[in-house]
Amino acid sequence: MQADEDMRKKAEAALKKNASYGEDFDLNEYGLASEEAEQADDLEELSEEDQRTLLNVGFTPSEDNRAGSFLMLNNAVTHSSLRDQDVVELMSLRDAMKVHEWVKDYSWKLVEPDKDKYTAMSYLQDANGYFIRAPAGKKSKMPVQTCLLIGSKQVSQTVHNIVIVEEGAELDVITGCSTKHGVDKGLHLGISEMYVKKGATLNFTMIHNWGEEIGVRPRTVVHVEEGGSYISNYVTLKPVKSVQSYPTVILEGKGAFARLNTIAVAHPGSELDLGSKVIFNAEDTKAELISRTITTGGDAIARGEMIGNADNAKGHLECHGLVLGGGMQRAIPILEANVEDIELSHEAAVGRIAREQIEYLMARGLTEEDAVGMIVRGFLDVGIQGIPDELKADIDATIAKIGENAI
Amino acid sequence: MLEINNLTVEIGGRRILKGVDLDVEAGYTNVLFGPNGAGKSALLMTLMGFSGYNVVEGEIIFKGEDITNMSVYERAQMGIGIMTQRPPNMNGVKLHDLLNVISKDIKDAEELAETLDMVRFFERDVNVGFSGGEIKRSELLQLSAQNPDFILLDEPESGVDLVSIEQLGNTIKHLLQKDCKCAGDRCKHGKSALVITHTGQVLDYIEADRGYILCNGTVMCSGNPREMLTEIKEQGYEECIKCKLMKI
Numbered sequence: 001m002q003a004d005e006d007m008r009k010k011a012e013a014a015l016k017k018n019a020s021y022g023e024d025f026d027l028n029e030y031g032l033a034s035e036e037a038e039q040a041d042d043l044e045e046l047s048e049e050d051q052r053t054l055l056n057v058g059f060t061p062s063e064d065n066r067a068g069s070f071l072m073l074n075n076a077v078t079h080s081s082l083r084d085q086d087v088v089e090l091m092s093l094r095d096a097m098k099v100h101e102w103v104k105d106y107s108w109k110l111v112e113p114d115k116d117k118y119t120a121m122s123y124l125q126d127a128n129g130y131f132i133r134a135p136a137g138k139k140s141k142m143p144v145q146t147c148l149l150i151g152s153k154q155v156s157q158t159v160h161n162i163v164i165v166e167e168g169a170e171l172d173v174i175t176g177c178s179t180k181h182g183v184d185k186g187l188h189l190g191i192s193e194m195y196v197k198k199g200a201t202l203n204f205t206m207i208h209n210w211g212e213e214i215g216v217r218p219r220t221v222v223h224v225e226e227g228g229s230y231i232s233n234y235v236t237l238k239p240v241k242s243v244q245s246y247p248t249v250i251l252e253g254k255g256a257f258a259r260l261n262t263i264a265v266a267h268p269g270s271e272l273d274l275g276s277k278v279i280f281n282a283e284d285t286k287a288e289l290i291s292r293t294i295t296t297g298g299d300a301i302a303r304g305e306m307i308g309n310a311d312n313a314k315g316h317l318e319c320h321g322l323v324l325g326g327g328m329q330r331a332i333p334i335l336e337a338n339v340e341d342i343e344l345s346h347e348a349a350v351g352r353i354a355r356e357q358i359e360y361l362m363a364r365g366l367t368e369e370d371a372v373g374m375i376v377r378g379f380l381d382v383g384i385q386g387i388p389d390e391l392k393a394d395i396d397a398t399i400a401k402i403g404e405n406a407i
Numbered sequence: 408m409l410e411i412n413n414l415t416v417e418i419g420g421r422r423i424l425k426g427v428d429l430d431v432e433a434g435y436t437n438v439l440f441g442p443n444g445a446g447k448s449a450l451l452m453t454l455m456g457f458s459g460y461n462v463v464e465g466e467i468i469f470k471g472e473d474i475t476n477m478s479v480y481e482r483a484q485m486g487i488g489i490m491t492q493r494p495p496n497m498n499g500v501k502l503h504d505l506l507n508v509i510s511k512d513i514k515d516a517e518e519l520a521e522t523l524d525m526v527r528f529f530e531r532d533v534n535v536g537f538s539g540g541e542i543k544r545s546e547l548l549q550l551s552a553q554n555p556d557f558i559l560l561d562e563p564e565s566g567v568d569l570v571s572i573e574q575l576g577n578t579i580k581h582l583l584q585k586d587c588k589c590a591g592d593r594c595k596h597g598k599s600a601l602v603i604t605h606t607g608q609v610l611d612y613i614e615a616d617r618g619y620i621l622c623n624g625t626v627m628c629s630g631n632p633r634e635m636l637t638e639i640k641e642q643g644y645e646e647c648i649k650c651k652l653m654k655i
């Protein structure tokens with residue numbers, strides 16, 4: 001209890017603490033997002049517009065091929081359903097705290113409440129979110145889908161998620177983040193703490209589809225034990241005011257593995273400050289960070305960081321940025337070796353598409369637009385598995401538009 | 408089919424081609440010889456319309472139309488296709504995806520890929536990490552899928568091993584002559600081509616009609632391609648240059 005009180009004091013003190021990166025948002029400008037909302041038991045009863053919004057971030061209202069579904073509107077959980085209770089557990093974090101006494105041992109253990117004003121705010125509001133757990137040895141064939149939706153203007157949504165993949169289990173999660181039609185201004189603060197235990201695998205795909213005036217400050221830390229794997233795909237292709245994130249993966253057990261793919265487009269007026277960091281704390285750990293960013297007029301910053309603290313750790317960092325018609329690209333790779341027997345490397349390149357490549361395709365009969373589109377599609381294709389068709393179609397349409405506008 | 412008049416081309420301000428005159432009649436396959444650095448590749452790249460090859464004088468007439476200022480895409484649409492000497496790495500563009508986009512019927516392309524042993528490259532990025540011979544086979548596969556009326560081939564046989572060369576030669580022959588019933592039919596239904604070769608090996612497979620020798624960006628001479636090849640093998644290009652000087 002005393003510890004809680006201390007933490008609260010620290011968080012309160014941190015409410016004015018600016019984040020290390022990204023534009024600063026004044027939290028006072030945003031109202032608290034409502035914790036009350038109408039339940040949506042049957043997602044297919046939602047308006048067509050809302051269903052489209054969900055589909056565009058990989059969330060299938062029909063719940064076909066999904067192990068479970070979780071929907072949060074503003075700060076209210078409006079839907080939580082599960083197909084197969086045996087392979088996965090899914091509920092709101094607040095419910096999970098009531099159901100399992102031990103959940104508190106996973107809460108605010110990886111992310112520090114006083115890291116910056118955004119974590120402090122989320123902590124002080126006792127933010128709700130999803131709790132997903134795959135029990136030991138269980139493998140769900142289908143992914144769990146979650147969606148975090150901002151439904152009102154000028155509010156700050158605070159979310160706190162915990163994902164636990166127990167020993168030898170496998171779990172796929174698709175999280176979509178979006179705004180309801182017509183909501184342009186808002187703030188999303190999202191805390192995610194993920195635990196991948198011995199020999200377990202977590203595939204985590206996150207699709208962002210925000211609005212032009214939305215500020216987004218996710219704070220994610222992943223803890224991976226011996227022989228565990230964490231694979232993350234982060235996709236953001238639509239206009240947004242500002243996203244600043246720096247998910248951190250701690251490879252704590254021998255042979256742990258992480259791969260983080262980032263695919264992002266910075267439109268005019270967008271600031272994307274996207275980092276990812278891996279800390280190698282155990283022998284034989286491995287990681288790959290792959291970032292593909294395009295700017296069509298906005299700012300894209302790709303930070304990649306690897307810190308090697310244990311023998312025989314291997315890591316590779318790849319930041320590629322395309323400039324298509326203005327904007328700024330900055331790649332910041334950081335490699336740090338604190339022991340001798342370590343292999344960390346990086347490859348970074350920013351610039352425009354080579355004219356030679358466009359003309360190669362034109363010589364095969366493609367228009368300039370189609371040629372650029374094909375190259376851009378290839379550039380962004382890092383082989384993400386299991387994306388629903390609707391989302392694929394939306395991604396293709398976005399890329400086609402980028403191709404047209406790039407000329 | 409193709410008529411090049413007094414073509415002068417600069418690359419980065421340097422004059423690479425000087426007053427080139429050259430024709431390729433419908434259904435004809437003409438051959439371009441010349442020492443390294445003569446400007447042969449530059450001529451083909453200029454015909455396709457690639458940037459960096461600035462036409463400062465002269466004109467290119469294709470199918471009766473002046474294409475000198477047309478874009479690469481427009482030329483491709485009119486029926487020109489090219490196999491370049493050094494195609495760029497196409498990171499992220501998979502061979503099968505590209506074939507899908509350029510071919511009328513992907514089945515035909517897949518069949519040819521089988522013959523050229525290129526199926527295992529379908530999911531690879533085009534040209535990335537391809538060996539010299541693999542690049543040629545991939546280029547030829549794409550050209551066949553595209554099926555142009557006029558084909559520019561830059562040293563199609565270079566880097567190709569002795570076994571594959573037969574396959575490659577026959578594929579080129581098929582590409583050029585598949586629509587012809589007989590020799591007399593060639594100028595009506597056959598395709599035209601302009602082929603660069605040093606060794607002349609590719610000429611064992613295709614009917615070459617006329618040869619040109621290019622030195623220092625200028626056409627020295629034209630004539631029977633097989634005779635020319637024999638002379639070049641015996642005397643080198645020195646004699647051509649001398650001979651041209653004598654004529655002036």
Ligand SMILES: Nc1ncnc2c1ncn2[C@@H]1O[C@H](COP(=O)(O)OP(=O)(O)OP(=O)(O)O)[C@@H](O)[C@H]1O
Binds near residue numbers: 442445448449
């Ligand atoms: N981008 C460039 N910048 C400067 N010079 C160039 C460029 N491209 C070609 N050249 C020059 O133009 C000349 C002709 O080159 P080209 O590639 O056409 O020769 P080629 O006849 O095809 O020779 P090879 O038989 O070796 O292939 C060479 O001297 C070459 O160095």
Ligand SMILES: [Mg+2]
Binds near residue numbers: 447448449492561
């Ligand atoms: Mg050449």
